[in-house]
Amino acid sequence: MAQTDRLLPPLGPAARCAAVSAGLCALWAGSAWTAGQVHVRPALHTVALFVHLVSLVAGFGAVLAIDYLGALWLLGRRTLRQVVEATAPLHVPVWAGLAGLTASGILLEPRLESGLTQVKLVLVLLIALNGVQAGTLHRRLQEQGGARPPRRLLVRGACSALVSQIGWWGALGIGFWNTRH
Incomplete structure (x- = not known):
């Protein structure tokens, strides 16, 4: 079967990462703008809050699992191949959780x-952009086939984990603070 011609040439990893990042920035800006325009009834607010909490559990729970597996590798309790294979399916609940948090957050009528x-919104964008590069990093680690990755990939992985933890914990803390005050 012949391959159909593409309208655009295939993108390399850096261009794909940049294109996805630009799309996420546009979605982020659109969701922030929409949140400022929406007024919901109390019943819908309650449903949105439930979806927000479920999405937090799914997304942040998967992030914690990924980082825990990375820590096991650092401690020599898992091979890199085991960690990369075990974390691959966890990207879906991370992104689903982030999407659910964003969609439900619009309906929670944040005080923009x-x-x-505003810091929380920037942290959410940072989490998403970090997730794009983390996906690229994951593919690079898969290419290593279990061999010790170059130092720059290890540093990139550590920085990505740190940014992720700061972003998720920061957004969670601000969200909690905002509900109390």
Whole structure:
């Protein structure tokens, strides 16, 4: 079967990462704008809050599992191949959780004028952009086939884990603070 001609040439990893990142920035801006326009009834607010909490459990839970497996590799309790294979399916709940948090967050009527809410929104964008590069990093680690990766990939992985943890914990903390005040 012949391959059909593409309208655009295939993108390399860097261009694909940049294109996805640009798309995420546009979605992020659109969701922030929409959140400022929406007014919901109390019943829908309650449903959105439930979806928000479920999405947090799914997304952040998967992130914690990924980082835990990475820590096991650092401690010599798992091989790199085991970690890469075990973490591959966890990218789906991370992205599903992030999408659910964003969609439900729109309906929670965030106080966009609040400096803390603005920091939280930036952290959410940072989490998403970090997730794009983490996916690229995961593919690079898969290519290593279990061999010790170059130092730059290890540093990139450590930085990605750190950014992820700061982003998720920061957004979680601000969200909790905002519900109490």
